[in-house]
Amino acid sequence: MTTTAGGFTLPGEAGHEDLTLALAERWGADVIRDSDGTSLSREILDSGHGIYSTLCLIREDNDWAKANPDKLQQNFLMTTPVTATGPEVTIELLAGYSRDQFVVNDWDGLEFWQVFDRTTGLEVPRERWELVEGGRVVVRGVEPWHSYTVNFLVTRIWEEISMYNHVTNDWGDREHLRAVEPRHPEVREHLLAWLEQWCVDHPDTTVVRFTSLFYNFAWFWGDDPALPHVYADWGSYDFTVNPIALREFTAATGMTITSEDFVNAGRYTSTHNPPSEVYRAWMAFTQDFVLELGKACVDVVHRHGKKAYVFYDDSWVGLEPYSGRFTEYGFDGLIKAVFSGYEARLCAGADVPTHELRLHPYLFPIDLEGKPTFAEGGDPTSDARAYWTTLRRALLRAPIDRIGLGGYLSLTEPFGDFQDYIAQVADEHRLIRQLHADGAPHTSPVRVGVLTAWGSLRTWTTSGHLHENPELTLLHVLESLAGLPLQVTFHSLAEVAAGGVPEDVDVLINAGDAGSAWSGGEAWANPALVTAVTAFVARGGGLVGLGQPSATTFSTRFFQLADVLGVDQDTGDRIRLMRRTFDLAEGHAVLAHGADDAGLGVQPGVFLTRSDATVLAADGGTPVATAASFGAGRAVYLADHRHGAGATRRLENAILWAAGAERTGWWSTDPRAEVAAFPASGRLVVVSTTDEAITTTVHGGTDREVSLEPGGMVVLKM
């Protein structure tokens, strides 16, 4: 097995040309890129490497943006609720919000504003409120002691990623970049012209790396040191709102959309909550617009003989690589910033020629959570090893074409061991890539369908990174699945309610908190959905429910699939209904083969609904893992899932047991080692997911003993 150069994108840095070219050689980089805050010098551009240039079109021409303050991006905000003490209440619109980010839009779109009595939940008629000097709204004829809010439009005068980079790196008086709104025809025209000229001016660039398209995910900053960020959601379309779009939406769809459809009484349109019908329509409307303009941009780039890649983060909203129309853009590559294995699968699964991962740590002094990386107290090598061993198991299952880094390369100078480790990572990546190129790895015949409110649109993700919402059961499930040799597809509750469980699914997974988009919320009050899943299992299908699967307050059950699962949950309205006692089952297949009971947590009030459900693990008197037959099928309930080696094995066992399938293929006794078989190459790749040295038996064909260094990888003949 030989490794060669290539498949690696290095962040170059003007002023550090020697370092740039030395590391390019050492890491086998075929491409050099710039980053936010860095540029590439002539010496680098002429070094014979491919050149990626990052462009964030909406904020590139800041002079133009400053000269056109009415062409900036907008969004709705809801004020803090204010309690009326008399017949009139005055509400300061921006109280609590960053005035560096937001200004009240008082020149267009006032017809979209809404004032609510949040104590009654009712809107206040338009004639009872007015916008007055100083960014305030006065509401008259109010009920004393009721609470009032205003939904209002703001313009953003600081693009949020620029804001983040600026604040994180203490950029002082460097100018604040502004994001223009491409729904204005003048903006569209300007962007395309600017891009055209840019391509002319940058003959060295081989790949334009769009970072990203037009709309960032929602990110509201605050002005209170105790609340510096108010709201941030990786998938929320708040920043696509503006009066032009609102008017065009109604003209195009005939549907009415209001500020409250975005504000949702202050919950906004978080990806973690089930979307409304009108919001789904808005998303589709936005996707159409982003596709049309994005494709025009790609065409410009192609016309200049360059490739166009797009970054699947930051202003990615509307891009939606899993909308089914992604190929229409004509992008040559998709780049994903990754911390976790599921994000590698998210990238790998998109239909595009080149899949590239931007690894972490980012070459910044501190990380996204404010901890030091390339700075005093940081240990970037350990960080890099942890990220890579987390990711690598996913790369064994689905091919990734390229990896790379971002940031300030010069920061790596004091960290020679980091430079060494990245060279090893680049080699491992090229080896795995070659194995995929030679033929697909072995995959179990068991087909898993993940069932959420979003379905395939949110394939291999919920929303954002695992560290942002580590409590999400489904994210941990996805992270475990990312490195398992299973076939995984994603399906929406609406799709199953309308057409039944798809034919190509053997085991359904529903995982998450009650009310969330991941469990599904009120969709489970739809008898068609419950009936479809019940019939599927009764006829021989498998179901793995985690957390609060199928949960909603409706009729007799809280878990609407309680009859199938054999467990339900008392949320407090059944405290005098006694709970069945049980003995723990011994030696069940779900907990076999090195699986453990780590991270099962407990869902308080879970109880058995049937005498024939088997309890595999319990917390006190509360079952936390159960298995039950239902008709010709089977169901497993797990109270929670925290990604880890023993938990991943348990999840795999649960899926296989629910499918009525035996464990086959290649696997290791110690679940901290994972095995991928590449039959075409006749190779087994065994990777460690732990920072301890381990020795384990690899099963499949002839059993053999394998030793792995901490985080190590070995390649064996099959």
Added chain:
Amino acid sequence: MTTTAGGFTLPGEAGHEDLTLALAERWGADVIRDSDGTSLSREILDSGHGIYSTLCLIREDNDWAKANPDKLQQNFLMTTPVTATGPEVTIELLAGYSRDQFVVNDWDGLEFWQVFDRTTGLEVPRERWELVEGGRVVVRGVEPWHSYTVNFLVTRIWEEISMYNHVTNDWGDREHLRAVEPRHPEVREHLLAWLEQWCVDHPDTTVVRFTSLFYNFAWFWGDDPALPHVYADWGSYDFTVNPIALREFTAATGMTITSEDFVNAGRYTSTHNPPSEVYRAWMAFTQDFVLELGKACVDVVHRHGKKAYVFYDDSWVGLEPYSGRFTEYGFDGLIKAVFSGYEARLCAGADVPTHELRLHPYLFPIDLEGKPTFAEGGDPTSDARAYWTTLRRALLRAPIDRIGLGGYLSLTEPFGDFQDYIAQVADEHRLIRQLHADGAPHTSPVRVGVLTAWGSLRTWTTSGHLHENPELTLLHVLESLAGLPLQVTFHSLAEVAAGGVPEDVDVLINAGDAGSAWSGGEAWANPALVTAVTAFVARGGGLVGLGQPSATTFSTRFFQLADVLGVDQDTGDRIRLMRRTFDLAEGHAVLAHGADDAGLGVQPGVFLTRSDATVLAADGGTPVATAASFGAGRAVYLADHRHGAGATRRLENAILWAAGAERTGWWSTDPRAEVAAFPASGRLVVVSTTDEAITTTVHGGTDREVSLEPGGMVVLKM
């Protein structure tokens, strides 16, 4: 201070006359009673003591009951849900239920049965189902994979307290007692005639102790060893249901009532859930009936020159000492079985001449939870001390006239230290009783109003004993309040919504889980309620919210009083809305004077809604105790409350701070000692609530140091 005999009720036991009379002397008993399973012999009856005879009228004449199987008590049950696999489903009615307790009533009232498709939540039309042989219902034309249940009427052939005593004491083939239904005119006539004759036959009896009236609290037994009890609720009116009553209810009220109004999709009418309007009407209708017949019984007893006491447990349903009409019965006394201080207040607060507590441990080999008491491995003296020191602090605040025991006196023979301890208890009781007789204890001017769905009907209780639902925040609050020198009243949400917070309340308490009758559930979606409490606090009132106060899913907030409290809770639909950071306040009055942060627990997702709310204690980043001003008033939030010395002090501090009041009166530095001042007697009573010896300073007037034995009590001059 002298103690005398009296105020003590001793359970006598035929065959143990010497013991009975010796202990009567030693404990200062003025009254001897019989108990379930014991009788009094001539020697005891002639001993010169008052004689209580326990009567449970509905099960006294078992021969008559057996001869009239159509005159027994009934109730609704819901079957276990059954999933249809084809166009027809057969449901076995009694599956899972005790056939010793229940038989299907197939001779009357079939028109009240209902069959539901629980997948759709809709009722199945009557023509699509029929009752068939073998206690089964066949439902035709069903939807495959939907889940079906039947609400049906059963007759009970074993009265539940008889069942409990029988099973607990292994009574083998002793006959099963049956409860007759007094709604039948023949039953009513028989009961009154029987009571008349009984009084004639029992000239020695001075007090008829009704144990209790006509309807037991709901208690469904199961037939599965893993689920021996299915449902039990101390305040639920399920056992008042029968076809006669159902028909009379509609005739009397014009309201329709259905089986589903009692079954509630399997949740039944648990006291812990907010009651529906029709169920409240049913309760009132039942109370009228119980009062009318109960009064007739009391009249019989009085006519025979005896007194009539009633036991406030077991078949107490419909009695409702806090309905406002309790005095109409003409009872001479109310007897309450007590484990906790709040139950003593429950008894003391009823409007009746004599208040008696039946102490624990009950003289049985094992206790209600199955642990040994008067048996190998038991320690009844420790049990008695723990109960008494728990109770005694409540007796300092409200007068109790009598105490007593129940069960088999002979079981105490091997436990001489128990006999000694009860002598001490009886003396302490008589001393406290005398102090009350000489003049009321000092009470703080601060008036506390406890706000629940039930209001005053559930004064000083939620439902049942603390050990039955130890998770209930409100029960712990009541237990702490029971021994504090505060004025406490109970108010319903409906009353406050309609008329505002009563004038005689300074501080409102709302405590409990979201959706429960104690927090209030959907009642909080009523703007009138939220407005009333908001206005009350804004104008200077106090609010102490515990657990999930005012919580319901409605509009902007989850805690509908979030604007007042300064905290709200994210139940999962706000996970991308960031939470305000905070510093812990030091030295706040709520945590002063020996208060601690024990038992505050955590409500996950609680966050600050205002920058001016003060965090007193936190669990990680989640506030668990906060204090905030609101207008002229104040609000305290506590995530939970577990009764204990430091927590009781904290609750008292919170109430005083919310009222804007200073700590005054008499109190001890160590909260494990509680102080009651009796100004008329010029005495301070200092009681220990701990089983450790303590020394503390008693404040008020002249500070002085006091030492207390474990569980001890001292009386000082003021």
